[in-house]
Amino acid sequence: MRGVVMYKPGDVRVEERDDPRIIEPTDAIIRLSATCICGSDLWPYRGAEPVDHQVMGHEYVGVVTEVGSRVHTIKVGDFVVGSFFASDNTCEICRAGYQAYCVHRVLMGALGTQSELARIPLADGTLVATPGHPAPDLIPSLLAASDVLGTGWFAAVAAEAGPGKTVAVVGDGAVGLLGVLAARHLGAERIIAFSRHADRQALARYFGATDIVEERGPAGVDRIKDLTGGLGAHSVIEAVGTQEAMMQAIHATRPGGHVGYVGVSHDVALPGNELFMSGVHLHGGPAPVRRFLPELINLIWNRTIDPGKVFDLALPFDRAAEGYDAMDKRAATKVLLTL
Numbered sequence: 001m002r003g004v005v006m007y008k009p010g011d012v013r014v015e016e017r018d019d020p021r022i023i024e025p026t027d028a029i030i031r032l033s034a035t036c037i038c039g040s041d042l043w044p045y046r047g048a049e050p051v052d053h054q055v056m057g058h059e060y061v062g063v064v065t066e067v068g069s070r071v072h073t074i075k076v077g078d079f080v081v082g083s084f085f086a087s088d089n090t091c092e093i094c095r096a097g098y099q100a101y102c103v104h105r106v107l108m109g110a111l112g113t114q115s116e117l118a119r120i121p122l123a124d125g126t127l128v129a130t131p132g133h134p135a136p137d138l139i140p141s142l143l144a145a146s147d148v149l150g151t152g153w154f155a156a157v158a159a160e161a162g163p164g165k166t167v168a169v170v171g172d173g174a175v176g177l178l179g180v181l182a183a184r185h186l187g188a189e190r191i192i193a194f195s196r197h198a199d200r201q202a203l204a205r206y207f208g209a210t211d212i213v214e215e216r217g218p219a220g221v222d223r224i225k226d227l228t229g230g231l232g233a234h235s236v237i238e239a240v241g242t243q244e245a246m247m248q249a250i251h252a253t254r255p256g257g258h259v260g261y262v263g264v265s266h267d268v269a270l271p272g273n274e275l276f277m278s279g280v281h282l283h284g285g286p287a288p289v290r291r292f293l294p295e296l297i298n299l300i301w302n303r304t305i306d307p308g309k310v311f312d313l314a315l316p317f318d319r320a321a322e323g324y325d326a327m328d329k330r331a332a333t334k335v336l337l338t339l
């Protein structure tokens, strides 16, 4: 099969890899219908994380082609969606809704799903089958559910977005934009998106943002205070992962409010005194996407939400390197790779 390999920062290639096979009896093999490039793939691409001949990709949708002897609920021929951690969905942590921390979790990025085929561990727990085979135009939205939608959704839930709430969103990448969508669906009254890019501002408004703030850092916090009677937002989504973004999120939140942080943290160090004096709740980390998948699939299937709009560039799989380049240069928000 063909798969994406990152040789070193800035060097992405599509090459022949061995076809995956069933290793554990709880595994399934899927043939991917589409795959995509994640904002988090840019950290190694830009040299901010070490990388050496790494298989890439952790988002996937596709059709099951083979199952192990101990897979009982997922069947060959099912169209399935999974997330970036395989999980048994039965342990105590999973049952509490924190499948990204399953005691048996497997990091899908280590297996690499920017590929034609993929091995999915713990298939019964990890995969959710759709009601049937989707219309082609639903595939991007289902793929978004695999990570960026599920992550944005968790961020909105962690930030306690809901009716009567003002929600601010730090980060106008795919996760932040879908955090806007989630906050809207959860009933937030006012949604303020931080963005200084016209195309992303337009998408934020399409997904439900009521206000756009172009300033960032302390000036951005001042704008949120202006818009909220000096109090700050009830709920703030942090979808970047830098020190500036995290402090912007904490300072934009009113006392007693909630920060949902899902940007992969890079050298964030929280000053204890500022945290102590802020009086805000912090909750986040790798999103337990599996918790939300059945609901998200249903909303997509019924065409209530269309998160697939976040893909603003689609390329044939063999041109994956161009996709990385486009996202690195911010020429694209999120790139779909067609198979």
Ligand SMILES: [Zn+2]
Pocket (backbone or CB within 6 Å): 087, 088, 089, 090, 091, 092, 093, 094, 095, 099, 101, 102, 103, 104
């Ligand atoms: Zn578990």
